[in-house]
Amino acid sequence: MSFFRREREPARRSAAEEDLDSLLALVAESRGFTCAFARDGGSVTLRGETTLTVRLTGLRREAGRRAREDWPVLVSEHLAHAVATAGELDVSDLEQAGPLxxxxxxxxxxxxxxxxxxxxHLNADLVELLTAAGRPVRPEEAGCWPVPTARALDLAVENVRREERLQVEQIELAGTPVTRLTGTAPSAAAHLRWLADYLPVPPDGVLVALPDPYTLLLHPVDGIGVVRAIERLRLHAARTGGLSPQVYWWHGGRLTLIRADIVARDGQTRLVVAPPPEFAQVLARLAV
Incomplete structure (x- = not known):
């Protein structure tokens, strides 16, 4: 008796995958390419004036999260980006992109x-973006990586820490002492995670202003003088017109908004502070 091993047939493609492939082929043809899909559907090879292979794993994941009416724009942008960056860093390859x-x-x-x-999100106002070689990473690129997005962001933060130590300066804002941390990369906010490497951090945390992506302005929450510091930081942030005009509280690994509105009334300008409940409790304790 003899036995023959049958070649495993490729998994049956779903109707959605086939529709996406048809759309990919249509868009590729409109750009002057013919296309050949890998058997597992993980990539497509475009042939025209040049030949390039485009990874599709992340695109398929992103398409699965979106309505079908979004697919034409999604596919067109994905192929256009792949063609425009052919021969450059392949961000969809984590081995290449990881160190960057x-x-x-x-x-x-x-x-x-x-x-x-x-x-x-760092909070409702600010978002920490993942970048590679200085540009934002696209969801279709990150979707090709063998690690979840949260882990990729952690890798990026680790890179930031290894790359640079911020410069520390002691300055004054209208008589209020403030610590200024500055760097050469737009990743200063990542250093909030290890502030104790730069200055003593009291149990109640620190006030933070982010005038631009390269700078942190800090004041310890260690006495009732923090009320004046909120005013000084808020007015300074408003004048710079940079990343954020607001003041935040870094405590317990979280960045919380301390809402402070500049109100003009009867020819006078004053600051109306509405601290979050937890911070208001800290202020009440410090005032005793």
């Missing part, structure tokens, strides 16, 4: 579409 991963903090309102970037 960094983070950058941006105001949420400055991000046109949060679904087109990879990052995590």
């Amino acid at each position: 991963l960094r983070t950058r903090v941006e105001a949420v309102d400055e991000i046109a579409d949060l679904t087109r970037v990879v990052g995590r």
